[in-house]
Amino acid sequence: DAKTTQPNSMESNEEEPVHLPCNHSTISGTDYIHWYRQLPSQGPEYVIHGLTSNVNNRMASLAIAEDRKSSTLILHRATLRDAAVYYCILRDGAGGTSYGKLTFGQGTILTVHP
Amino acid sequence: DSGVTQTPKHLITATGQRVTLRCSPRSGDLSVYWYQQSLDQGLQFLIQYYNGEERAKGNILERFSAQQFPDLHSELNLSSLELGDSALYFCASSVYGANTGELFFGEGSRLTVL
Numbered sequence: 460d461a462k463t464t465q466p467n468s469m470e471s472n473e474e475e476p477v478h479l480p481c482n483h484s485t486i487s488g489t490d491y492i493h494w495y496r497q498l499p500s501q502g503p504e505y506v507i508h509g510l511t512s513n514v515n516n517r518m519a520s521l522a523i524a525e526d527r528k529s530s531t532l533i534l535h536r537a538t539l540r541d542a543a544v545y546y547c548i549l550r551d552g553a554g555g556t557s558y559g560k561l562t563f564g565q566g567t568i569l570t571v572h573p
Numbered sequence: 574d575s576g577v578t579q580t581p582k583h584l585i586t587a588t589g590q591r592v593t594l595r596c597s598p599r600s601g602d603l604s605v606y607w608y609q610q611s612l613d614q615g616l617q618f619l620i621q622y623y624n625g626e627e628r629a630k631g632n633i634l635e636r637f638s639a640q641q642f643p644d645l646h647s648e649l650n651l652s653s654l655e656l657g658d659s660a661l662y663f664c665a666s667s668v669y670g671a672n673t674g675e676l677f678f679g680e681g682s683r684l685t686v687l
Contacts, residue, residue, distance in 0.1 A: 493675075502575065502663050502678030503616070546616075560606060560629050561676060563616035 463547045468568040471537045479532040479567055481547030486527050489552045493561065494521065494532050496543040503546065503563070506532065510552070542571045576600065577679035579664050585685045591652040594682045598645055598666030604628070605647040606667075606676060607639055611660040622647055623669070654686045 464482040471477040494506040507514055507521045514521040520533040534541055546566040576599035586592055598605050607619040618631035622641035641647045651658060661683050665676040
């Protein structure tokens with residue numbers, strides 16, 4: 460599995476935007492970029508994913524560099540509930556049903572200050 | 574609520590014992606994944622089943638085994654338990670092997686081995 464590199468931790472203030480970076484210089488053409496987050500004492504939760512183009516959903520935006528070697532998860536207005544560990548994961552989109560697993564790294568611990 | 578149900582939520586047992594963790598996937602999801610999360614190892618992929626068949630194997634010990642039943646629920650069996658097996662065990666499900674779609678995680682089963 461191609462690896463990702465994320466900062467260990469980041470801090471933000473409530474109601475401010477947060478940009479969480481991820482480097483994935485060895486990404487292959489069939490790798491999708493997925494973001495999950497894990498709130499304290501809960502299972503991981505899907506946030507967003509993309510392949511080449513920027514993506515938006517109700518939770519966040521995903522900005523993907525033109526060369527796809529990096530991406531940024533954008534939380535437009537952080538809330539206290541967004542304090543979590545954020546994982547950037549590459550997932551092979553090629554092949555059949557045997558490639559659905561996610562390989563988690565250490566992630567970025569996001570602290571949100573009131 | 575992700576729709577994935579895991580039981581038991583908490584389990585305390587002794588070294589050398591055997592336990593079974595159960596996972597009911599979201600309705601209609603054919604693929605089940607098991608993950609182990611310990612403080613020093615992070616989220617580790619153990620094994621994946623798709624419609625009753627094993628599809629991918631990760632860092633699963635030989636003392637551990639899993640299966641997916643015809644009704645699609647899955648069980649993770651942990652035997653000859655050691656102190657180091659104490660961890661959170663998460664189950665996740667997805668529609669297919671879902672190379673691009675999201676995984677839905679349960680709230681986990683916390684295993685404590687004394």
